[in-house]
Amino acid sequence: MSKEFFPNVPKIKYEGPESDNPFAFKFYDPDKKVAGKTMREHLRFSVAYWHTMTGDGSDPFGVGVNIRPWLSITDKMEQAKARMHALFEVLDKLDIDFFCFHDRDIAPEGETLRESHRNLDEIVSLAKQLMGEHKVDLLWGTACLFQHPRFTHGAATSCNADIFAYAAGQVKKAMEVTKELGGHNYVFWGGREGYDTIWNTDMKLELDNMARFLEMAADYAKKIGFNGQLLVEPKPKEPTAHQYDYDVGNILAFLLGYGLADRFRINIEQNHAILAGHTFQHEIRLARQNGMLGSLDANQGDYLLGWDTDQMTTSIPEAVAVMYEVLHTDGLAPGGMNFDAKLRRGSFEPDDIFLGHIAAMDTYARGLEIAARMKDAGTVDTFVADRYSSWKSGIGAEIVAGKHDFDSLEKYILDKAPIEITSGRREWVEAEINRFI
Numbered sequence: 001m002s003k004e005f006f007p008n009v010p011k012i013k014y015e016g017p018e019s020d021n022p023f024a025f026k027f028y029d030p031d032k033k034v035a036g037k038t039m040r041e042h043l044r045f046s047v048a049y050w051h052t053m054t055g056d057g058s059d060p061f062g063v064g065v066n067i068r069p070w071l072s073i074t075d076k077m078e079q080a081k082a083r084m085h086a087l088f089e090v091l092d093k094l095d096i097d098f099f100c101f102h103d104r105d106i107a108p109e110g111e112t113l114r115e116s117h118r119n120l121d122e123i124v125s126l127a128k129q130l131m132g133e134h135k136v137d138l139l140w141g142t143a144c145l146f147q148h149p150r151f152t153h154g155a156a157t158s159c160n161a162d163i164f165a166y167a168a169g170q171v172k173k174a175m176e177v178t179k180e181l182g183g184h185n186y187v188f189w190g191g192r193e194g195y196d197t198i199w200n201t202d203m204k205l206e207l208d209n210m211a212r213f214l215e216m217a218a219d220y221a222k223k224i225g226f227n228g229q230l231l232v233e234p235k236p237k238e239p240t241a242h243q244y245d246y247d248v249g250n251i252l253a254f255l256l257g258y259g260l261a262d263r264f265r266i267n268i269e270q271n272h273a274i275l276a277g278h279t280f281q282h283e284i285r286l287a288r289q290n291g292m293l294g295s296l297d298a299n300q301g302d303y304l305l306g307w308d309t310d311q312m313t314t315s316i317p318e319a320v321a322v323m324y325e326v327l328h329t330d331g332l333a334p335g336g337m338n339f340d341a342k343l344r345r346g347s348f349e350p351d352d353i354f355l356g357h358i359a360a361m362d363t364y365a366r367g368l369e370i371a372a373r374m375k376d377a378g379t380v381d382t383f384v385a386d387r388y389s390s391w392k393s394g395i396g397a398e399i400v401a402g403k404h405d406f407d408s409l410e411k412y413i414l415d416k417a418p419i420e421i422t423s424g425r426r427e428w429v430e431a432e433i434n435r436f437i
């Protein structure tokens with residue numbers, strides 16, 4: 001290792017639930033087998049470069065507060081390089097195998113797109129070298145199409161066609177570098193793709209343009225031989241009042257409507273799910289039952305606040321719900337669990353980077369173990385299967401097989417009485433989790 005950025009922080013090891021060492025895992029034991037795979041294989045944790053490395057702790061009411069060792073370097077490119085080195089120390093010490101980034105998180109923006117490309121290339125070649133040395137993979141890359149003033153009215157959905165072209169040039173490059181780094185996925189989060197008031201908006205043109213943009217992106221991925229998954233990330237609001245990629249249901253309708261559904265999958269984030277008025281579990285379930293589950297932005301929102309706080313997950317019931325859904329799929333790969341999570345503004349010391357990730361990793365490890373035990377016991381799955389048993393035989397099976405219409409169903413039911421229904425047992429089923437905690 002070159003320079004050490006976090007000399008106070010040791011390599012984080014599993015010490016078990018009895019340990020009171022803050023710099024140890026209590027539940028995440030990477031090589032422990034759960035439900036046939038190691039925790040590491042199930043969870044595929046990833047560090048989000050923007051929150052963990054680039055984020056400064058500022059909020060709409062206050063300036064940056066984070067203490068970060070690389071901030072003393074004034075040259076922008078030198079600072080970017082130091083920060084990239086620091087990432088690998090974070091990954092090594094936390095034993096995390098993946099990271100994710102936006103182009104502008106890792107390299108400073110230049111005067112022109114050409115200069116930005118050049119800056120990016122320089123940092124990407126450093127990242128590539130470090131990835132090889134540290135055996136780390138890129139979960140996904142993406143482009144920041146929301147920070148610079150040019151994107152005030154959106155990128156692919158801007159009213160200005162030159163901005164659409166700029167976004168195309170920027171995403172083209174971001175896809176190339178994602179491929180260069182062997183990225184497993186590429187993410188499209190519609191930064192400012194939406195509107196603040198429909199009165200000044202040509203919504204039809206904007207949505208058509210968003211589809212044109214995604215189609216060009218998918219074509220370009222094919223052209224350069226990028227084989228990773230292409231993922232769209234839903235979010236209902238913020239920064240715009242109405243984001244077009246509202247939720248999983250809206251993205252599905254959009255992709256199906258524009259004939260793009262077989263080219264994209266979905267990257268789902270907990271905080272965005274709850275902002276849309278859904279649970280994370282609902283969004284994951286809807287995506288997976290449509291074959292669209294791509295990857296997860298593993299964070300948690302504050303139920304008291306109406307914005308995207310992107311907190312580290314510490315809620316066990318949340319984690320159990322996520323892992324229960326994941327265990328009912330073939331797993332997340334090539335997706336993973338990206339900690340799209342930032343430390344609270346009050347947690348501004350460098351050590352908090354580690355404590356925050358340990359908290360979330362332990363929470364998901366517990367979620368995984370609890371969900372695996374629940375799935376093994378099978379009480380919930382059996383209850384749900386029994387609840388729908390009328391669809392397995394008789395009239396239910398016939399309806400499913402397409403053997404009925406309104407005439408035949410009326411005839412079947414006309415004189416049948418009484419029809420019995422049974423309890424949904426909501427309280428029992430929700431409390432089943434508690435038995436396995």
Ligand code: XLS
Nearest residue numbers: 142189233269297308340
């Ligand atoms: C912001 C999004 C963003 C995406 C990547 O709300 O979550 O961080 O994950 O652009």
Ligand code: NI
Nearest residue numbers: 233269297340
């Ligand atoms: Ni996200």
Ligand code: NI
Nearest residue numbers: 269271308310
């Ligand atoms: Ni978020």
